[in-house]
Amino acid sequence: MFLTPYKQAVEELKIKLRGIRHQYEQSSKHTPIEFVTGRVKPVSSILDKAKRKNVPLDQLEEGMQDLAGLRIVTQFVEDIETVVNLIRSRKDFEIIEERDYIIEKKPSGYRSYHLVLNYPVQTIEGEKKILVELQVRTLAMNFWGTIEHSLNYKYSGEIPQHIKMRLQRAAEAAFKLDEEMSIIRDEVREAQEIISTKQEQGRKL
Numbered sequence: 001m002f003l004t005p006y007k008q009a010v011e012e013l014k015i016k017l018r019g020i021r022h023q024y025e026q027s028s029k030h031t032p033i034e035f036v037t038g039r040v041k042p043v044s045s046i047l048d049k050a051k052r053k054n055v056p057l058d059q060l061e062e063g064m065q066d067l068a069g070l071r072i073v074t075q076f077v078e079d080i081e082t083v084v085n086l087i088r089s090r091k092d093f094e095i096i097e098e099r100d101y102i103i104e105k106k107p108s109g110y111r112s113y114h115l116v117l118n119y120p121v122q123t124i125e126g127e128k129k130i131l132v133e134l135q136v137r138t139l140a141m142n143f144w145g146t147i148e149h150s151l152n153y154k155y156s157g158e159i160p161q162h163i164k165m166r167l168q169r170a171a172e173a174a175f176k177l178d179e180e181m182s183i184i185r186d187e188v189r190e191a192q193e194i195i196s197t198k199q200e201q202g203r204k205l
Contacts, residue, residue: 002060013070050063108148110148119132
């Protein structure tokens with residue numbers, strides 16, 4: 001019951017963010033959103049984190065900002081700024097915190113742009129404001145982040161040093177890939193537009 005409003009917030013925001021992507025697809029503009037995912041943190045993970053961070057169970061709503069989480073994945077680093085500006089321009093929620101882990105990457109090599117939203121959910125008992133963590137990252141950052149998350153889970157947050165070093169090197173390689181793709185992004189976009197046009201023409205035949 002406690003997590004129900006969080007699930008509602010995630011579902012509503014997924015629809016809204018995917019709606020932005022659909023609008024771009026219907027226009028002639030480059031689509032800055034590749035895909036959107038969202039989840040509510042499992043109860044076991046909530047309890048583990050609460051214990052680890054010394055958050056009392058009766059203070060979860062204020063003490064844990066990622067009970068509800070969404071992720072927007074982009075093709076290019078430049079798309080992240082476009083998406084963040086789109087989020088900032090919206091009036092249906094309030095941004096209460098921003099953390100730029102792209103300019104200031106974490107020691108592990110982790111890169112992503114985080115926003116914490118205060119999102120109003122309409123319930124049978126009235127409006128309830130829910131904290132939602134929104135991550136914006138590229139495909140390469142997302143691949144690396146997914147692998148790091150899996151390893152953190154396997155080793156209970158204590159990843160062996162030799163694997164940490166390889167992860168850091170992989171993070172730099174992923175960011176180098178993003179930089180190279182940024183250099184040729186106009187070529188990539190043009191190629192994608194040609195494919196999209198041909199597919200549209202094929203559907204009309």
